[in-house]
Amino acid sequence: MTRGVGMSQTEGARLFREAWIAGVRRHFPGEPKAGYVTPWEGTPEWERRAAGSVYAQVRHFVEVSGGHAKRLSREQKGRFVATCWTAQMFQHFEDPKPGYVADWPELPGWQQETDADIFEAIEKTPR
Numbered sequence: 001m002t003r004g005v006g007m008s009q010t011e012g013a014r015l016f017r018e019a020w021i022a023g024v025r026r027h028f029p030g031e032p033k034a035g036y037v038t039p040w041e042g043t044p045e046w047e048r049r050a051a052g053s054v055y056a057q058v059r060h061f062v063e064v065s066g067g068h069a070k071r072l073s074r075e076q077k078g079r080f081v082a083t084c085w086t087a088q089m090f091q092h093f094e095d096p097k098p099g100y101v102a103d104w105p106e107l108p109g110w111q112q113e114t115d116a117d118i119f120e121a122i123e124k125t126p127r
Contacts, residue, residue, distance in 0.1 A: 007125055012055030013048050014040050019121035020051075023114030050088035057084045058122040069123060077123075078116035079104050085115075 007015065017040050024036045040048075058081060062069045069077075082104055089100040104112070 009052040013052030016051040016055045019118040023117040027110035027113040046092045054084040062123050074116040077119035078112050081115040081119050
């Protein structure tokens with residue numbers, strides 16, 4: 001699903017994953033679980049699809065805002081990513097782990113910051 005000169009959804013999914021890994025390395029207190037920083041090549045197919053879907057949702061949101069999404073707070077940006085991800089967890093799992101579908105206030109600070117980083121990474125990509 002390529003639009004103009006922008007990224008394909010697969011390229012977007014990779015960008016999402018790379019931004020997640022960078023955010024985890026930046027914000028996670030201590031040593032993160034290996035699964036948190038698994039490179040794209042080792043990422044499960046369901047997670048690749050979920051990342052691509054969330055990338056597309058954020059990209060579309062940025063586009064329909066007419067460039068004004070940049071005025072959102074980091075928390076608003078992170079909340080949007082977290083909500084989109086939660087919807088993907090319900091799509092991919094009949095009974096997802098509670099941590100996969102936790103609401104924003106229950107997410108650890110490192111994850112909130114990482115979600116905001118993901119939005120900002122997507123926001124910076126060309127349309």
